[in-house]
Amino acid sequence: MKRPTLLSIATLLPVVMISAALWLLSPATAIFAVTHAADQAVLIASEEQTPTVNTAAILVQFDDRRSIVREVAFDAPISGLEALEASGLDVTIAETSFGPAVCAIEGVGCPADNCFCNPDQFWNYSFWDGEAWQSYPVGAASSVISQTGALEGWRWGTFGSTQTPPDRTLAAARALAWLRTQQDPETGGFGESFSSAVEVLMALGANHERPEAWRAMDGHRSLDAYLLPRARSFSLNNAAAAGKLAVAFAAADACRPARTVKPSFHYSETLGAYAADSGPNAWAILGAAAVSETIPASAVDTLKAQQQEDGGWEWQAGFGTDTNTTALAIQALVAAGEPADSPAIVQALAFLARAQQENAGFVYDPKTPEYGPDANSTAYVIQALLAAGEDPAGEPWTKNGATPFDFLLSLQLPDGSFEWQPETGANLLATAQAVPALLGSSHPIAVRELEFCADRRLRLLLQQQE
Structure with a gap:
């Protein structure tokens, strides 16, 4: 050095x-x-x-x-x-x-x-x-x-x-260590779907780790090797997939495979949005922000117009409002430049407040609190609060002396994994989604131009020859 x-x-x-x-x-x-x-x-x-x-x-x-x-x-x-x-x-x-x-x-x-x-x-x-x-x-x-x-x-x-x-940061480290044990040594992937690997990529990106360094053991395939051949097909699926992939790749500074599309590929002039429904449109806005694409004002206006009377958003028309989609919408609007004190954000935060339970956790649907709070919803809400300039550990979000972080930490098992809800056992998605929240990162975790993989290989080769 x-x-x-x-x-x-x-x-x-x-x-x-x-x-x-x-x-x-x-x-x-x-x-x-x-x-x-x-x-x-x-x-x-x-x-x-x-x-x-x-x-x-x-x-x-x-x-x-x-x-x-x-x-x-x-x-x-x-x-x-x-x-x-x-x-x-x-x-x-x-x-x-x-x-x-x-x-x-x-x-x-x-x-x-x-x-x-x-x-x-x-x-x-x-x-x-x-x-x-x-x-x-x-x-x-x-x-x-x-x-x-x-x-x-x-x-x-x-x-x-x-x-x-340090409790939150060390909990994230234990969660990442557990996630490593779940990697498939033959493929380098996680779980049964490409989406699971993308969730893990966002988690390690929040900790400034790179996918090429993630492998089950020496000599086996890396997460990078799993993602790159499959990225193009996933990005073409829909706006939500392209947006989530862009957020994850930018977070972990992954290179962009040839012909992988950005969220702008899915933008529709007819709709004035990336997708007809709130959830996919929100992910696409976040992805566009992550890779420094211009976000059309109409896509933001469409998302704001889809806010429901109770202040929340629904993933798809007719699904009903929920905390997860509302948390994504808050982060998307803030990433697009919406002021944290705008009526849309204020109403959305009030919706989230009604979803918080006495143990400081958040339920998926505030209309059905009997189903109880869960790790995924709480992690998403923490990220939304951070994006909106709120302190999740502050007094307004503290219940009976506990914060949303405390509830989330209560779901971590001794092996480092997180449960979705108490007594449900280790859950890959809950563990991956808990990590960015515990590390204090909201989406987009990082903003950067994605370097094509071929260009990166050439650049690194030239650096080695200097």
């Missing part, structure tokens, strides 16, 4: 930022290690070597809601900076007069030649002590992780920005 040297930062930052950066990143004479006794992390002086393989979790938070997680293995004490570099994440580091500084993680932050380009924001570094995130008294180059179970936190934001408690 290239680390340019910054000769002076005095001209780049106000004094308060210099002080903050020094406190967080500068080397110290004392060497500290993070160790865990029971569930509590303790900061202790240590130089002890650990002969066994240990693991630490690196939790990275990009803003007030979005997080990702990586596990790092080590057989000898390592610094927090070494752990971050070993995570496989894209990390930009610059050598400064006060030691190495983390400029950017996964493209969020500043370039190496101007590491403190934003005087108000930088990468805060902390550790979890079992009850709360605590700022390190030394920099990441001087902290030492010596025993298994350490939780390392990186949070982009102003000085002292609060990092989300």
Whole structure:
């Protein structure tokens, strides 16, 4: 990793930022290690070597809601900076007069030649002590992780920005680990349908993982190998399929197979929409936003016009309103530029509020609460709340001291999978759909132009030859 040297930062930052950066990143004479006794992390002086393989979790938070997680293995004490570099994440580091500084993680932050380009924001570094995130008294180059179970936190934001408690992010990591065990080693797919693999792709994309790295075991087919030959046929099925595929491929930065169509392929001038029904039209709008296609105003107007009197949307005419389609519609409208305080969004949020139960979970249909809340509906609603600028853990969405996140977490089994409802057993779709919600991602998870697979192969080949 290239680390340019910054000769002076005095001209780049106000004094308060210099002080903050020094406190967080500068080397110290004392060497500290993070160790865990029971569930509590303790900061202790240590130089002890650990002969066994240990693991630490690196939790990275990009803003007030979005997080990702990586596990790092080590057989000898390592610094927090070494752990971050070993995570496989894209990390930009610059050598400064006060030691190495983390400029950017996964493209969020500043370039190496101007590491403190934003005087108000930088990468805060902390550790979890079992009850709360605590700022390190030394920099990441001087902290030492010596025993298994350490939780390392990186949070982009102003000085002292609060990092989300790790339970949601670690639950997402366990869910992803379980999903890996469900991959078909022969095909690289999941479940019995291509749609299941697309759902998993969205889940791993929310954690900034790539499909080519997902395979049941070495030497077997990857998720990428399963998806690419089948993507074109799926995208041609209907607007919902093309939209969902675009959202998933953009989320995971997957390449676009030749002749795979984008949502615009399904747009109808006659209908003034991608599809006649709300659900497919919403997915197509989300897909168009994900791959940076222009979204026709008529498609947005059509979706808004299909909002029902109770504030919700129905997947198809005559089906009746439900939380899942309403959550998709909210995310689609926000992605298309609809203000979060518009009447359509406000009425939709009121619809969702009526679907919330006393345990903080959400039912599919608020008219039939006797069927009980479920993981899929709750995860979808969490994503819609995030898209609309709501805090799912905030007071308006808290019931009897529990939040929607708490209800969702209550459905996770010891093996990492999620149940659809209590006592129903592990469910692939519920597990995949829980992950983006737990990581704080709403749709579209990422926005990017999809690179054709042939172009990507050529680009990577040329890079290898340089």
